[in-house]
Structures are given as structure tokens and as C-alpha cells.
Amino acid sequence: MSGAVEKVRFGFSVNKDRQIDYDANLKNVSDIVQKAEPTFNLCISCGTCASTCTAGKFTDFSLRKVILMVRRGETKGLENEITKCMLCGKCQLVCPRGVSTRNLILQIHKALKTGAL
Amino acid sequence: MKHEGKKLVWQEYQKEIADDHFFYARSCIRQTFFPGSEKVFTKILKDELGKDIYDSEHHTSCTGIGYHADAVPFETTMTVVARQFALMTEAGYENYAASCITSFGLYTEILETWHHFPEVEAKAREFLYKATGREFKIPKNLAHASDIIYKFRYEIAKRAKYRLVDKNTGKPLRVVEHIGCHYSKMFPHKGVGGAEYPYVLTGMIEAWGGEVIDYPERRHCCGFGFRQYIVQANRGYSIACSKKKFDSMEPYEPDMIITNCPGCPMFLDRWQYALSEMEGKTYGKNGNGIPVFTYEEVAGLVLGYDPWEIGLQVHQVPAEPLLDKMGIEYDPGSKFKGPNGEDLGRPIAPSYLKFYKE
Amino acid sequence: MNRKIAVIGGGAAGLEASSALTSLGFRVVLVEKEDETGGHxxxxxxxxxxxxxGVEVLDALRSKLGSDVELFSGKTVTEIKPVNDRFELSSADGWKTEADAVLLTTGFSLFNARKKEEYGYGIYDNVITSAELESAFSTGKIAMKSGEQPKRIGFVHCVGSRDEKVGNIYCSKVCCVTAVKQAIEIKQYLPDCEVFCFYMDMRMFGRHYEELYKEAQEKYYIQFIRGRLSESTEDHTGKIILKVEDTLLGKPLKIGVDMLVLMVGMEPAEITKNLGTQLGLVSDSDRFLVSTDQHISANISEIPGLFFAGTCTGPKNIADTLADARSAALAIAGYFDNNHNKS
Structure with a gap:
């Protein structure tokens, strides 16, 4: 039964698991951001930032989601996501918990570049 | 883990299971998937336990697959099921034993529906009468065939030739039990042990000497689920479900998987092969898979039935490592012989999953 | 002769009502089923x-009880019989008394976490209830069954609350803020322990509660994940694997914790239900007792001379319970004033 085996073609592949595996995910970006901008911890996911966001009207950018994704270690593709922000600062104006959103975005950007490696 | 805590839950979910005189309804797919299982069931009941079991050649599919795939309307399903009950009534039986988990779930669903909505039952009776002229009585007792084996697990243990024990070390085998979703997830009180910690297979495993593994994805579906399997494009979803379970059980180094559903053993067995071909991954030791069995096959093995008589040669993941571990005597040369001793040839071995004994 | 009021239950409501009633000039018979007053x-x-x-509040409540309060402990009242504008009370062990009015302060029981089978309480070693954690705080020892200190703890809100599957549709009010409090305490005992709270809504309704929530985030890095636990299981290392949906990301999430704390909610106490049935009182679908008017006469029952205070009419925090107890004392005083005017 040895010799060259022809690759079996099944016509489908194994679906990717979309469950967040918190224990497997790296939280280094979250750790860095938390230290660099402590108001990161204050977000209550109310979505006020995302509702006022210019970028959010025309792309799927949401700072509320970005914060959560950083927290859960779901940072794949986030570097590109975060460039959609134009740093206008409207989100900071409306945040009810005083999160320093502009600096937060800059710090996430920085951490994704350096920390995630 | 506190075993006592599970026992308390099990006490909450005890069901009545008839003692004798069963009308047996077979599964549509089990005789091709695991052809020895139903035969083992009737043999154990008749020959070992001396029970009366009626095997009707007239019954049909319960329509479960069609029903769950949205192809058969509920009214049709109820009428078909009413006809099965009519066959039971006509044969003079009151205890209905279903081989299939989905049938069992569907019968339960229909009986519950009729209990709460008598007008729906009246309609089903009318449909059946108009279509066939038949009438029926509601079964006095409805059991899944695994309930019945569970009920007689100690009698089987008394007659056992082998135990679920490693013959070299004397240690219990580590067993994954997988319950079909439709057994008790829909009606927890209709299943032995309920839905969260079903006891039906655990009871057998414990009675026959094995040790049950409680792993995180224990409750996850095997990946059959009708719709996700039937369309080829969806099979990546089906196989991902099985994979999730294998990944979760792997650290426990299980010796075997025991199931009580028609679809589960099929998928947990065959997908191990497909996963090995797709990803080069096997879940047993040294390139072996984790052998998958129906509870009847395991009961048969425990009672000392010949592995090839009970159909273990059609398993994709070979049963031999487990047979050897249990110290079961068998003739390796007869594996691929037909009922009359004729040579049926040898299947091509998979690329990664160990199939032939070296 | 001073009127005599029987107060059934010596928890927060019973203690406060007893002292309030004596200051209004009543004699009080306070009956407690346990050996000691103080309730939960x-x-x-x-x-x-x-x-x-907790003992600070309890000491204050107990110290207010004057000599006009006659305390009977270890007595479970099983029967209250209205007889000619008065009440005859008897306990399981044959003890009897009479009173001019009765105040039920029979309170709540904690939800039996075993009913949430899928959470594994009583099955997996390191699944405990909020009440058990509170006891652990009293001893100062927060440890897993192995004796090791947990490195990650999860709190599950709404266990036995807002859950029709266990027959409780209502919110128990106090569990969210208790979870936040206990999460902070964990961080004070074990600063390196990661703490997660799994909630459906954060119901920070009381004064300083939201501030506590903010403190938990800001000072203690406690993480709040919006999603209800569906099931937990032990893995091969003994870790408890939780499955929730991160509802704000719209994705299922799997996380392992060393210890799981179930925030058990409130249910009417057994004695509340038993006396309610015996007296033929109306109870709601939530099984708590029903007043003649939820807003205007919350302490008044359908039976003249029989009153309610505290959590026998639904979940309350301590401050609200005490206010309710004082309100009941006034309602009782009003009842006798009216009766007096009539005669």
C-alpha cells in the first residue's frame, strides 16, 4: 500500500473557527496600550464614539469594537483597520467616561507596530 | 470533579423504560453506516436476555431527515409516525423502541405535541385513517434502544467475556461518550440523566469497567446536523464541528468514543480520515485514530461477539488497537472476508491514518 | 395596655421594624427561626x-432593640391564625403567642445554583457561589480546592435571575453591584489575579454603584464582558472553560478560569412561601408576596392587621429594606389609629 498517494479531493475545506480563543490570543497589545493610555480601561462600550465617527459612516470602522478587539487579543488585521481614523477628535468630545480616544488610537497604532511582534 | 454532584443531577432525570415486549423500529441509515449494530441489539435482547422483540418489515422511515431538512411538513411526518404506531398496535405491542436518536426525538416531539394539543392528534388520526384505514394506540412506553441496553447494563456485565479495561495494566479504558443531540437536548426529562450530563452511555461504560472522560466540547454536535452535511459545500462546517471535538478530547488520550446516534459515529469515524488527509493530523497515538463505536457494538464486544460478525471491519478508524488493549481474541485474516468466507479485497490505506497493522 | 406586634423574621427588616415599632410605643415579639438574629x-x-x-450594620440594628422587644429565636412560625381582630401564632415545636398585628419580615433565600446544571456547581471543584466567596473573605483565604491561589477568576451575573428556565424572570437587583464589590475585593486579596465579570446588563442602580464600577475598571483592571454564560466544563488541567458570547463583538468566546463565582439571586424564602400559602395570601408569578398596592401601600396585605416588610415582597438592598421596615412600622401605627377612630 506504499508509493505515491494521490491527494484526496473532498470539494470542501475545514471551516475556520470564529470563536474567540481568549487563552490562546496574545494580550501584549492590550497590556502596552493599558499602560500608555490608562483611560483605555474606562470604556463601557456605549458606542457614542462610533455613532459620531465620520469614518464609521462610510467604512465599518468602530472605535468601540477596536477597543474590544484589542482587549480580547483579536489584533489580526487591526493595523489596517485603525488607519481609517482621521484623528478628528469628535469621539473624545462625546465620550461619557472621559476616554482619551485620540491618544488611545495613536497608542494602539504604535503597539500594533511594535508590541504585536 | 465531584462524582456525587453528577449523581444528584442523574437522580433528577430517571425515565421509565419498559422491561419486555418491544416493537423495534429500525433506523434508515444505521444498517449501512454500522451494519452490525441493530443485529447485535436484537441478538442481545432475544438470545442473551430472553426478551420479546418484534421486528417489523413494514415500517418506514420516520421522515426525520426530511423533516429536519425542511423537506417534509410536520403534518406528513405525524401521519407517517401514526402509521408506525398503528403497526405496533396491530402487532399487539405497547412498548415502542426506536433505534434512531432522531426518530426517538421526533416521536417524543410528536407525543408531546399531541399531549398538549389533542386537536392535532385528532387530525393525525384522521389523516392516517383516510390514507390507510389504520388506527393506533399511543405507545405505553417510548424508549430509545440505548435506554434499553442501559436498563440491562448489569445483566450484560454479568455475562461479559471482556471488560472495558486495559488487559495489561488493569486500568479502566478512557472513554468519550457522545450523545445524539435529539436524545435529550429537546426534552431533557425524556433522556436518562438529562441533557447536561446524560447518563445513558456513562451508565453502560461504568457498568462494563470503563472510565468516562468529561471534556470541554462534550456537548458540541458531532457535525452531522442534516443540513450542514447534505450539501457538499457545507461539509466544511460539518467537519469543523467534529474537529472541534477531537481537538478538545485529544489531551485526555481517549481509548475510544461511544455514541448512541446514527449520524455521530459515522461522522466522528469518517471525518477522522478526512481530517488526516486534509491536515495530516491524527488524534490517537502513533498515527492511529480514536476508534468510534455504537453502544451495541461495544455491548457485543463485551459479550465476546466476533468483531467481524458485528461489522467492525466497515469502520474507517480501525478497531484493532482497542481490541488488542482489551485482550479480545479475533482473527485478523477474516477482517475482509464476506459472510461465506469469500475474499472481499483490501481497501487502499489512507495517507496518514494508520489502517493496516504492521 | 400597649398593643403587641409579632414580627416574623429577625433579619435586617425584622430588626429595624422591631426597633421602629417600639419607638412608636408598641410591644414587639420578634420571632427568628435561627438561633441568632441577623439573617443573611x-x-x-x-x-x-x-x-x-456587614457586622457593623448588624450591631447597629441589634443595639437599637430595646427591652420592649421580646426575642424568641430558634422558632419557625408555621401558623398564623386571624381570630377576632387578633392573631394566634404557633411554631413547629408547639410554641404559641398572640398579637394584635403581624409583620412578615421573612425575607429571601439564595438561589440554589445546582439548578443551573450547565454551570457545574456541585460538580466541578472550583465553581462556587457569591455567598461562599463572601465566607472565604471572612476567613481571608481565597484558594482553589488544591490550595493554590487562583490566577484568573470569572464572575457570572444573573445566576437564577432574569432566567425563565429556572422560573425567575425578575432581576435580583443586588448581584451586579455585589459582583463588582467582590471583584474588587479579590484584587485586594490577590493583586495578580485576573478578574472577569460576565454580565447581561450592568444594573448599577444605587448611589455610588456606578462609581464602584468605574473604580473596578480604572483602579483594578477588572474586565467586563457582556454575555451570559451558556455552559462551563473542566478541562484536563482542572481549569474551568467558559463559553459566552462576546455580545459586543458578536462572536462566541471561550476562556479558561481557575475559579468561577456564581452570583446567586434572591428567591422568596421557604417560610415566606409556606406562611403565604397557609394564610391564603396572594403571591405573584415571581412567588414573592403581593401588597394591596405596589406604590401606595407596599407594606399592607389583603388581611387586616397583617403587614409586610423587606424582601418577602421582592428583592431589595439593605438600605431599601431598612426604609421599608420603618415604613411598615408607620403603616402598623396608622392601622391602629384608624381602628381607634372608628370605635
């Missing part, structure tokens, strides 16, 4: 929102 507070190490010791 005596098992509660620290109270929200300021984490003061």
Missing part, C-alpha cells in the same frame, strides 16, 4: 458599595 447579613463579610463590614 450575618454571613456577609462586607457590604456594597463602601465595603464596610
Amino acid at each position: 447579613i450575618k454571613n456577609w463579610h462586607a457590604l456594597f458599595p463602601n465595603r464596610r463590614p
Whole structure:
């Protein structure tokens, strides 16, 4: 039964698991951001930032989601996501918990570049 | 883990299971998937336990697959099921034993529906009468065939030739039990042990000497689920479900998987092969898979039935490592012989999953 | 002769009502089923929102009881019989008394976490209830069954609350803020332990509660994940694997914790239900007792001379319970004033 085996073609592949595996995910970006901008911890996911966001009207950018994704270690593709922000600062104006959103975005950007490696 | 805590839950979910005189309804797919299982069931009941079991050649599919795939309307399903009950009534039986988990779930669903909505039952009776002229009585007792084996697990243990024990070390085998979703997830009180910690297979495993593994994805579906399997494009979803379970059980180094559903053993067995071909991954030791069995096959093995008589040669993941571990005597040369001793040839071995004994 | 009021239950409501009634000039018979007064507070190490010791409040309540309060402990009242504008009371062990009015302060029981089979309480070693954690705080020893200190703890809100599957549609009010309080306390005992709270809504309704929530985030890095636990299982290392949906990301999430704390809610106490049935009182679908008017006469029952205070009419925090108890005392005083005017 040895010799060259022809690759079996099944016509489908194994679906990717979309469950967040918190224990497997790296939280280094979250750790860095938390230290660099402590108001990161204050977000209550109310979505006020995302509702006022210019970028959010025309792309799927949401700072509320970005914060959560950083927290859960779901940072794949986030570097590109975060460039959609134009740093206008409207989100900071409306945040009810005083999160320093502009600096937060800059710090996430920085951490994704350096920390995630 | 506190075993006592599970026992308390099990006490909450005890069901009545008839003692004798069963009308047996077979599964549509089990005789091709695991052809020895139903035969083992009737043999154990008749020959070992001396029970009366009626095997009707007239019954049909319960329509479960069609029903769950949205192809058969509920009214049709109820009428078909009413006809099965009519066959039971006509044969003079009151205890209905279903081989299939989905049938069992569907019968339960229909009986519950009729209990709460008598007008729906009246309609089903009318449909059946108009279509066939038949009438029926509601079964006095409805059991899944695994309930019945569970009920007689100690009698089987008394007659056992082998135990679920490693013959070299004397240690219990580590067993994954997988319950079909439709057994008790829909009606927890209709299943032995309920839905969260079903006891039906655990009871057998414990009675026959094995040790049950409680792993995180224990409750996850095997990946059959009708719709996700039937369309080829969806099979990546089906196989991902099985994979999730294998990944979760792997650290426990299980010796075997025991199931009580028609679809589960099929998928947990065959997908191990497909996963090995797709990803080069096997879940047993040294390139072996984790052998998958129906509870009847395991009961048969425990009672000392010949592995090839009970159909273990059609398993994709070979049963031999487990047979050897249990110290079961068998003739390796007869594996691929037909009922009359004729040579049926040898299947091509998979690329990664160990199939032939070296 | 002073009127005599029987107060059934010596928890927060019963203690406060007894002292309020005596200051209004009534004689009080306070009947407690346990050997000691104090109800649930005596098992509660620290109270929200300021984490003061429970015993402080209890001492204050007990010290207000004057000599006009006759305390009978270890007596479970099983029957209350209205007889000619008065009441005859008897207990399981044959003890009897009479009173001019009766105040039920029979309170709540904690939800039996075993009913949430899928959470594994009583099955997996390191699944405990909020009440058990509170006891652990009293001993100062927070440890897993192995004796090791947990490195990650999860709190599950709404266990037995907002859950029709266990027959409880209502919110128990106090569990969210208790979870936040206990999460902070964990961080004070074990600063390196990661803490997660799994909630459906954060119901920070009371004064200083939201501040406590903010403190938990800001000072203690406690993480709040919006999603209800569906099931937990032990993995091969003994870790408890939780499955929730991160509802704000719209994705299922799997996380392992060393210890799981179930925030058990309130249910009417057994004695509340039993006396309610015996007296033929109306109870709601939530099984708590029903007043003649939820807003205007919350302490008044359908039976003249029989009154309610505290959590026998639904979940309350301590401050609300005490206010309700004083309100009941006034309602009782009003009842006798009216009766007096009539005669």
C-alpha cells in the first residue's frame, strides 16, 4: 500500500473557527496600550464614539469594537483597520467616561507596530 | 470533579423504560453506516436476555431527515409516525423502541405535541385513517434502544467475556461518550440523566469497567446536523464541528468514543480520515485514530461477539488497537472476508491514518 | 395596655421594624427561626458599595432593640391564625403567642445554583457561589480546592435571575453591584489575579454603584464582558472553560478560569412561601408576596392587621429594606389609629 498517494479531493475545506480563543490570543497589545493610555480601561462600550465617527459612516470602522478587539487579543488585521481614523477628535468630545480616544488610537497604532511582534 | 454532584443531577432525570415486549423500529441509515449494530441489539435482547422483540418489515422511515431538512411538513411526518404506531398496535405491542436518536426525538416531539394539543392528534388520526384505514394506540412506553441496553447494563456485565479495561495494566479504558443531540437536548426529562450530563452511555461504560472522560466540547454536535452535511459545500462546517471535538478530547488520550446516534459515529469515524488527509493530523497515538463505536457494538464486544460478525471491519478508524488493549481474541485474516468466507479485497490505506497493522 | 406586634423574621427588616415599632410605643415579639438574629447579613463579610463590614450594620440594628422587644429565636412560625381582630401564632415545636398585628419580615433565600446544571456547581471543584466567596473573605483565604491561589477568576451575573428556565424572570437587583464589590475585593486579596465579570446588563442602580464600577475598571483592571454564560466544563488541567458570547463583538468566546463565582439571586424564602400559602395570601408569578398596592401601600396585605416588610415582597438592598421596615412600622401605627377612630 506504499508509493505515491494521490491527494484526496473532498470539494470542501475545514471551516475556520470564529470563536474567540481568549487563552490562546496574545494580550501584549492590550497590556502596552493599558499602560500608555490608562483611560483605555474606562470604556463601557456605549458606542457614542462610533455613532459620531465620520469614518464609521462610510467604512465599518468602530472605535468601540477596536477597543474590544484589542482587549480580547483579536489584533489580526487591526493595523489596517485603525488607519481609517482621521484623528478628528469628535469621539473624545462625546465620550461619557472621559476616554482619551485620540491618544488611545495613536497608542494602539504604535503597539500594533511594535508590541504585536 | 465531584462524582456525587453528577449523581444528584442523574437522580433528577430517571425515565421509565419498559422491561419486555418491544416493537423495534429500525433506523434508515444505521444498517449501512454500522451494519452490525441493530443485529447485535436484537441478538442481545432475544438470545442473551430472553426478551420479546418484534421486528417489523413494514415500517418506514420516520421522515426525520426530511423533516429536519425542511423537506417534509410536520403534518406528513405525524401521519407517517401514526402509521408506525398503528403497526405496533396491530402487532399487539405497547412498548415502542426506536433505534434512531432522531426518530426517538421526533416521536417524543410528536407525543408531546399531541399531549398538549389533542386537536392535532385528532387530525393525525384522521389523516392516517383516510390514507390507510389504520388506527393506533399511543405507545405505553417510548424508549430509545440505548435506554434499553442501559436498563440491562448489569445483566450484560454479568455475562461479559471482556471488560472495558486495559488487559495489561488493569486500568479502566478512557472513554468519550457522545450523545445524539435529539436524545435529550429537546426534552431533557425524556433522556436518562438529562441533557447536561446524560447518563445513558456513562451508565453502560461504568457498568462494563470503563472510565468516562468529561471534556470541554462534550456537548458540541458531532457535525452531522442534516443540513450542514447534505450539501457538499457545507461539509466544511460539518467537519469543523467534529474537529472541534477531537481537538478538545485529544489531551485526555481517549481509548475510544461511544455514541448512541446514527449520524455521530459515522461522522466522528469518517471525518477522522478526512481530517488526516486534509491536515495530516491524527488524534490517537502513533498515527492511529480514536476508534468510534455504537453502544451495541461495544455491548457485543463485551459479550465476546466476533468483531467481524458485528461489522467492525466497515469502520474507517480501525478497531484493532482497542481490541488488542482489551485482550479480545479475533482473527485478523477474516477482517475482509464476506459472510461465506469469500475474499472481499483490501481497501487502499489512507495517507496518514494508520489502517493496516504492521 | 400597649398593643403587641409579632414580627416574623429577625433579619435586617425584622430588626429595624422591631426597633421602629417600639419607638412608636408598641410591644414587639420578634420571632427568628435561627438561633441568632441577623439573617443573611450575618454571613456577609462586607457590604456594597463602601465595603464596610456587614457586622457593623448588624450591631447597629441589634443595639437599637430595646427591652420592649421580646426575642424568641430558634422558632419557625408555621401558623398564623386571624381570630377576632387578633392573631394566634404557633411554631413547629408547639410554641404559641398572640398579637394584635403581624409583620412578615421573612425575607429571601439564595438561589440554589445546582439548578443551573450547565454551570457545574456541585460538580466541578472550583465553581462556587457569591455567598461562599463572601465566607472565604471572612476567613481571608481565597484558594482553589488544591490550595493554590487562583490566577484568573470569572464572575457570572444573573445566576437564577432574569432566567425563565429556572422560573425567575425578575432581576435580583443586588448581584451586579455585589459582583463588582467582590471583584474588587479579590484584587485586594490577590493583586495578580485576573478578574472577569460576565454580565447581561450592568444594573448599577444605587448611589455610588456606578462609581464602584468605574473604580473596578480604572483602579483594578477588572474586565467586563457582556454575555451570559451558556455552559462551563473542566478541562484536563482542572481549569474551568467558559463559553459566552462576546455580545459586543458578536462572536462566541471561550476562556479558561481557575475559579468561577456564581452570583446567586434572591428567591422568596421557604417560610415566606409556606406562611403565604397557609394564610391564603396572594403571591405573584415571581412567588414573592403581593401588597394591596405596589406604590401606595407596599407594606399592607389583603388581611387586616397583617403587614409586610423587606424582601418577602421582592428583592431589595439593605438600605431599601431598612426604609421599608420603618415604613411598615408607620403603616402598623396608622392601622391602629384608624381602628381607634372608628370605635
